[in-house]
Amino acid sequence: MKVQISVTVNGTNYQREVEPRMLLVHFLREELSLTGTHVGCDTSSCGACTVHLDGKALKSCTMLAVQANGKSITTIEGMATNGQLHPLQEGFHQEHGLQCGFCTPGMIMTAADLLANNSDPSEQEIREGLEGNFCRCTGYHNIVKSVQHAAKKMV
Amino acid sequence: MGLIGTSVKRVEDKRFTTGQGRYTDDIKLPGMTYACFVRSPHAHAKINNIDTSAAADMPGVVKIFTGSDEGIAGFGVPCGWQVNFKNGDTMKEPPHPLLVADKARHMGDGVAMVIAESYAEAKDAAEAVVVDWEVLPAVTDAKAGAAAGAPLVHDDAPNNLAFDWALGNDKAEVDAAFDTAHHVTTLEYKNQRLVANAIEPRSAIGQYDTAYDKYTLYTSSQNPHLTRLLMCAFVLGIPEHKVRVVAPDVGGGFGSKIFHYIEEALVTVAAKAIGRPVKWTAERRESFLTDAHGRDHVTKAQMAFDKEGHILALRAKTYANMGAYLSTFAPAVPTYLHGTLLQGLYKTPLIHIDVDAVFTHTTPVDAYRGAGRPEATYLIERLLDTAALEMGMDPAELRFQNFIDPFDGVEEAGYQTQVALQYDSGNYHPVLEKALKMVGYDDFRAEQKAARENGKLLGIGFSTYIEACGIAPSAVVGALGARAGLFESAQVRVQPTGKVSVYTGSHSHGQGHETTFAQVVADKFGIPLEDVDIIHGDSDSVAFGMGTYGSRSLAVGGSAIVKSIEKVIEKGTKIAAHKLECAEADLEFAEGKWTVKGSDKSIAFGDVSLTAYVPHDYPEGLEPGLDFSSFYDPANFTYPFGAHIAIVEIDKETGKVDLKRFIAVDDVGNVINPMIVDGQIHGGVVQGIGQALHEGAVYDASGQLLNGTYMDYTMPRADDFPSFETDRTVTPCPHNPLGVKGAGEAGCIGSTPAVVNAVMDALSPYGIHDIQMPVTSEKVWNIING
Numbered sequence: 001m002k003v004q005i006s007v008t009v010n011g012t013n014y015q016r017e018v019e020p021r022m023l024l025v026h027f028l029r030e031e032l033s034l035t036g037t038h039v040g041c042d043t044s045s046c047g048a049c050t051v052h053l054d055g056k057a058l059k060s061c062t063m064l065a066v067q068a069n070g071k072s073i074t075t076i077e078g079m080a081t082n083g084q085l086h087p088l089q090e091g092f093h094q095e096h097g098l099q100c101g102f103c104t105p106g107m108i109m110t111a112a113d114l115l116a117n118n119s120d121p122s123e124q125e126i127r128e129g130l131e132g133n134f135c136r137c138t139g140y141h142n143i144v145k146s147v148q149h150a151a152k153k154m155v
Numbered sequence: 156m157g158l159i160g161t162s163v164k165r166v167e168d169k170r171f172t173t174g175q176g177r178y179t180d181d182i183k184l185p186g187m188t189y190a191c192f193v194r195s196p197h198a199h200a201k202i203n204n205i206d207t208s209a210a211a212d213m214p215g216v217v218k219i220f221t222g223s224d225e226g227i228a229g230f231g232v233p234c235g236w237q238v239n240f241k242n243g244d245t246m247k248e249p250p251h252p253l254l255v256a257d258k259a260r261h262m263g264d265g266v267a268m269v270i271a272e273s274y275a276e277a278k279d280a281a282e283a284v285v286v287d288w289e290v291l292p293a294v295t296d297a298k299a300g301a302a303a304g305a306p307l308v309h310d311d312a313p314n315n316l317a318f319d320w321a322l323g324n325d326k327a328e329v330d331a332a333f334d335t336a337h338h339v340t341t342l343e344y345k346n347q348r349l350v351a352n353a354i355e356p357r358s359a360i361g362q363y364d365t366a367y368d369k370y371t372l373y374t375s376s377q378n379p380h381l382t383r384l385l386m387c388a389f390v391l392g393i394p395e396h397k398v399r400v401v402a403p404d405v406g407g408g409f410g411s412k413i414f415h416y417i418e419e420a421l422v423t424v425a426a427k428a429i430g431r432p433v434k435w436t437a438e439r440r441e442s443f444l445t446d447a448h449g450r451d452h453v454t455k456a457q458m459a460f461d462k463e464g465h466i467l468a469l470r471a472k473t474y475a476n477m478g479a480y481l482s483t484f485a486p487a488v489p490t491y492l493h494g495t496l497l498q499g500l501y502k503t504p505l506i507h508i509d510v511d512a513v514f515t516h517t518t519p520v521d522a523y524r525g526a527g528r529p530e531a532t533y534l535i536e537r538l539l540d541t542a543a544l545e546m547g548m549d550p551a552e553l554r555f556q557n558f559i560d561p562f563d564g565v566e567e568a569g570y571q572t573q574v575a576l577q578y579d580s581g582n583y584h585p586v587l588e589k590a591l592k593m594v595g596y597d598d599f600r601a602e603q604k605a606a607r608e609n610g611k612l613l614g615i616g617f618s619t620y621i622e623a624c625g626i627a628p629s630a631v632v633g634a635l636g637a638r639a640g641l642f643e644s645a646q647v648r649v650q651p652t653g654k655v656s657v658y659t660g661s662h663s664h665g666q667g668h669e670t671t672f673a674q675v676v677a678d679k680f681g682i683p684l685e686d687v688d689i690i691h692g693d694s695d696s697v698a699f700g701m702g703t704y705g706s707r708s709l710a711v712g713g714s715a716i717v718k719s720i721e722k723v724i725e726k727g728t729k730i731a732a733h734k735l736e737c738a739e740a741d742l743e744f745a746e747g748k749w750t751v752k753g754s755d756k757s758i759a760f761g762d763v764s765l766t767a768y769v770p771h772d773y774p775e776g777l778e779p780g781l782d783f784s785s786f787y788d789p790a791n792f793t794y795p796f797g798a799h800i801a802i803v804e805i806d807k808e809t810g811k812v813d814l815k816r817f818i819a820v821d822d823v824g825n826v827i828n829p830m831i832v833d834g835q836i837h838g839g840v841v842q843g844i845g846q847a848l849h850e851g852a853v854y855d856a857s858g859q860l861l862n863g864t865y866m867d868y869t870m871p872r873a874d875d876f877p878s879f880e881t882d883r884t885v886t887p888c889p890h891n892p893l894g895v896k897g898a899g900e901a902g903c904i905g906s907t908p909a910v911v912n913a914v915m916d917a918l919s920p921y922g923i924h925d926i927q928m929p930v931t932s933e934k935v936w937n938i939i940n941g
């Protein structure tokens with residue numbers, strides 16, 4: 001009793017048959033081998049799985065793959081365009097916003113949504129905007145600087 | 156060139172920022188199956204029967220293993236450190252079975268492993284395994300566990316004691332100092348249990364290749380070689396050379412991924428048994444139940460002072476919770492990584508520490524970032540600020556007058572403590588002076604007074620810490636019970652074209668070795684950074700390794716690399732002298748070339764390497780090739796130190812503690828990459844403050860972990876913190892070639908007491924002297940509201 005879905009991911013359309021209970025994050029990782037989107041928890045708390053659904057940040061473990069039918073998704077693998085890193089990808093590199101890198105894709109996807117809604121956020125706004133994403137390595141200090149770096153580049 | 160000491164941007168970033176990191180769970184092998192564990196829902200329960208028949212018939216199920224199956228029954232994971240009882244009796248070391256067959260001893264103990272075509276199917280089937288449990292009474296607190304009549308975790312460990320242990324000066328002498336002291340400060344507290352919570356859950360894939368009779372284990376480990384050694388020699392009894400262990404990208408460890416876990420051995424066994432690869436990845440709830448936890452000490456500590464505030468003596472008794480089994484390094488944590496640090500930065504002449512290591516029906520406890528040193532620092536630094544409050548002294552002044560005098564470890568000898576260690580080099584006044592200046596201490600007290608008059612609760616807290624890392628001299632730790640050496644290995648292979656591959660036994664899971672180590676190599680050879688590749692984490696390419704923990708990678712692993720670099724340069728000099736037709740002594744090596752002193756005749760690094768591999772015109776008797784391995788065993792631990800200051804403001808209405816500022820001045824010896832060192836400090840500080848204000852594993856009386864998910868366990872978040880103010884002083888380590896001390900744990904060791912001290916300072920108008928961590932709004936509100 002698999003269900004046929006059609007989802008556009010990073011600009012490519014995929015038709016797949018999936019179990020109705022499959023989470024979107026598992027669809028991305030297992031069916032499409034897009035392993036840049038990570039799983040860090042089972043309670044939709046950590047944000048490691050964050051992607052964009054029709055342009056808005058979403059924890060992809062909170063949604064079933066079938067619910068994404070007909071939608072358009074961007075994952076971390078789709079952030080660089082024509083070999084050019086997204087300003088956030090560049091910002092995290094310049095400001096040492098990552099250590100183990102496990103939270104990084106989710107952080108970047110959340111931060112991209114944040115900047116789309118607020119192109120010049122204050123430090124406090126950045127911190128509040130990222131509070132649904134856990135990082136155990138960086139202490140957040142340089143993540144804030146990375147987002148500020150990107151914000152400056154994007155205006 | 157000139158790369159040492161510069162903030163080179165990390166070479167590893169690109170793969171992580173573009174989603175191309177490769178963590179264990181990202182690996183998919185042909186024919187792979189998926190494992191899900193049946194785990195004990197009880198803390199202590201007898202297993203009367205396990206019925207797998209219904210589960211075995213479920214769709215997709217390949218095989219179900221239980222603890223009575225051949226190849227699993229009788230096998231267990233070992234402990235790697237032996238601490239004997241005070242009376243010389245051997246440590247109690249009950250078996251830690253791969254799967255329990257008769258009795259579960261903590262919630263999460265493994266009972267069965269279900270393997271299926273997909274993870275969802277394995278999970279469905281795991282739920283259909285029926286276990287007939289007979290629930291037994293449990294104990295979760297270390298002190299309660301040691302009390303008479305407590306439920307026993309292991310029948311052959313009376314009073315649940317794994318061992319007892321003491322260190323320091325003669326107890327009677329220490330007690331006598333307390334009897335005659337002007338002032339005695341006493342604290343009784345729990346240094347609460349923490350869960351490491353690396354954001355990547357643990358994961359392991361077993362694979363068996365019949366053609367080569369070879370196993371491969373991919374695992375999210377901080378030390379693949381030690382995992383291989385333990386698993387082959389001490390668990391499964393399979394030949395070490397037939398096992399490859401790969402720890403690919405690993406998403407943080409913080410200690411929890413040092414240890415050899417049952418799941419690693421089980422997927423390895425299962426892969427051969429079913430002839431297909433087996434993957435297991437923890438769900439977060441499993442991480443909470445099965446990753447080794449940290450801390451969990453119940454402590455009573457006292458410090459004795461004379462009238463002027465000189466420390467006369469320190470004594471402490473700690474009940475250290477070991478959990479249900481002895482994890483790999485567990486016995487070392489409350490003893491040789493804790494008791495030995497009680498000298499702190501102070502001239503305390505008399506010290507005594509007593510530790511009871513106690514089994515309880517909880518997840519095993521082992522090293523978590525700092526491992527023992529945060530507990531020691533908390534003990535000393537809380538006593539100091541409390542004493543200052545009680546004696547009406549300034550906490551900074553109190554520290555200054557007790558600091559050990561500076562010593563460089565070269566001209567002046569290292570500092571011999573009362574608790575076994577000899578500090579390498581230290582200069583303690585400047586870190587606190589610098590931190591005081593950064594915080595503006597001269598003005599702070601006036602500001603605080605004004606704030607109080609306006610009804611605001613503002614507080615400042617101090618912590619001046621020392622830690623022992625860069626572990627460790629093998630002979631020393633061997634004498635202290637380690638069942639392994641703690642050296643490191645490195646191979647520096649110069650390729651014919653002058654490009655360099657470095658194979659290190661250290662493992663990077665966020666620390667940035669691929670950059671820092673490359674900086675050292677490129678700097679020493681005078682070649683571009685891009686010409687150096689750092690390879691780690693694969694036992695088939697790296698000869699041997701002791702892994703990464705205890706802030707040892709650069710101090711020990713980096714030193715091994717330097718040894719190999721020196722060998723390369725020495726041999727290169729022979730080749731260069733031959734080519735330039737001069738004596739070796741006439742050559743100097745700098746900026747990537749050998750030059751005949753006082754001339755412009757030179758030969759480049761790449762020409763020498765090419766000659767080494769195309770040895771047509773070559774020194775007689777010299778072996779071809781330019782490739783050297785080294786093992787480095789350090790002469791001593793390294794001893795970073797620092798001063799952390801926290802400023803908090805408490806909201807009287809809600810009891811919420813607002814961390815206004817955090818200043819960290821750390822001395823980690825020489826610094827290769829300041830950006831990376833700062834990052835390590837930031838991360839450590841947040842983990843330390845996490846303990847002070849947010850985190851703590853809570854068990855109920857029956858042994859249920861009440862906060863085993865992210866819905867319940869408070870993880871530090873971005874909006875809990877201000878940006879940090881960091882600086883450093885540099886006191887080089889005198890005994891390793893880079894002069895480095897290690898930065899991985901310092902932040903986590905220093906920060907916790909600074910924040911709690913700040914809270915106590917803010918609450919000082921309420922006349923209380925202690926509060927238990929984590930300092931939640933509720934606790935503070937209750938104090939404010941009587």
Ligand code: FES
Nearest residue numbers: 044045046047061
């Ligand atoms: S995996 Fe989705 S929020 Fe943690």
Ligand code: FES
Nearest residue numbers: 099100103135137
């Ligand atoms: S970089 Fe490791 S969790 Fe954020």
